[in-house]
Amino acid sequence: MSGKVVLVGAGPGEAGLLTVKALEFIRQADVIVYDRLVNPALLKERRPECELIYVGKEPSHHPIPQAEIEQILVNQARQNKLVIRLKSGDPYVFGRGGEEGETLHAAGIPFEVVPGVTSAIGGLAYAGIPVTHRDCASSFHVITGHLKEGSDPLDWTSLARLDGTLIFLMGMTQLPSICANLIQHGRRPDTAAAVVEWASRSRQRTVTGDLTTICAKVAEANIGAPGLIVVGDVVKLRDKLNFFEKAPLFRKHILLPRARAGRSELAAQITALGGEVTLYPGIRIEKLTDRALMNAVLASLPEYEEIVFASAEAVTLFIEGLLEAGKDNRALSGIRLTAIGKLTKEKLREYGLAADILVSRRSADIIRQACAGNWRQGTKALLAGSEKHTAQLADELGGAAEFASLPLYREVLETERPVDLSKFDAVCFSSSASVEHLLSVLSAEEQARLRSMKLLSIGPMTSRTIRKQGLEVYREAKAAQPESLLAVLLEEAGEVMPS
Ligand code: SAH
16 A cells, blocks of 8 residues: 655745644654755654655765655655655745656655745745835746756846846856846846845845845855845845844854753744754653553552642643543542642643642752641652653652652653754753753763853753853853843843843
């Protein structure tokens, strides 16, 4: 039986510019075959079992032949898999998506297409350039700049005559010849032009000029591929429409080592302010399937006076286990529920359960302070959390009550893509665990490199852990809160926190 191939557009670069349908397919994929310009952050959304096949074409390396890529798609689909062919921008805009579709059609493999935001339009929007405008451009033309030596297929006479916006993709090495041809065939030499490198990513750079000056300016700024070349008066609107490059954290790339699995609020806030975040190492949850332990705990549930939930994930997995065993919330009646962390409390609420006690952090001292009043010799309390949480808490809380551990999952550090430390402006440590996680995955050489980087810390405890590793804290947040860390990032960028 044959699977299916979906040609999916990944958008111009910023992760948020993916369509809802594309995200759904990435989350369901058995295999993702992806290109160089696809933002790797999008791949994090895949299932743990999903296989990744990189078929990127490095500009200076021998590319994987198109026929081979098409063969990979056919072979994978024939193994009854859902194959996502993830391509930058829109799959049919110079993405060779049409050819891939033809091959799949010939092989009798079902396929569909999820259009994407093309860099030709969306990328330019991020540089403050609208492709059309009532006053100056009533059409736009997207043209390949990838001109084969000696056989220029472009009809320059017609192109130069168009008064719409001209957009060249894959044209960076041909920029001088593009400008010369347009002028030679009659386009005004003072026609505005711009080049946008890495559009919509935090490293986006834009250079503007006209057909006579743009080449020198691009060379001077050392701007290269991937780049969009745009010719036309719409470029002049950039002064008014340039929202992205004016964002407070624009061009700031932050390394954010994860402390725990799940959504990172801080990452979302940095991105919203125009910065780019790499979550490294990431953390994946691996559910533990010790049914026997779960069943034993559920059978003796009435004996427990208290359940301590160490994380939101623990709540979800516990309730799932309860339901799978044919029980529900009523089995928890009369049991005191303690939530460690706000997110844990909120998760309980989602399941219709109110936490009796909220403990701000997973620190034995704080937990003891909050709970000791309820604990006597012989109080039976269940610790539900990750393998590490339950072992640590049982150890640290010692004989304060009679603890039983229910490890529900394991946290696995995600490091399959190596990280290049040189591209980051700062590292934000949001807890001691984030420090430990990063150091555990870096080589000795990379650890040494951290010494010359700006290490930002959320608070005194995290700073202590950083220093214990022989590293220096560049700045510490005033209050041990993510917002306070964000304020430090903004100050570093010469901005103040927007109210
Ligand atoms: N299907 C893609 C284009 C693929 S061809 C799309 O719709 O956007 C690859 C070319 O696209 C690159 O050489 C470059 O010219 C352009 N490109 C793609 N993403 C880009 C980006 N983020 N910034 C600048 N140029 C980009």
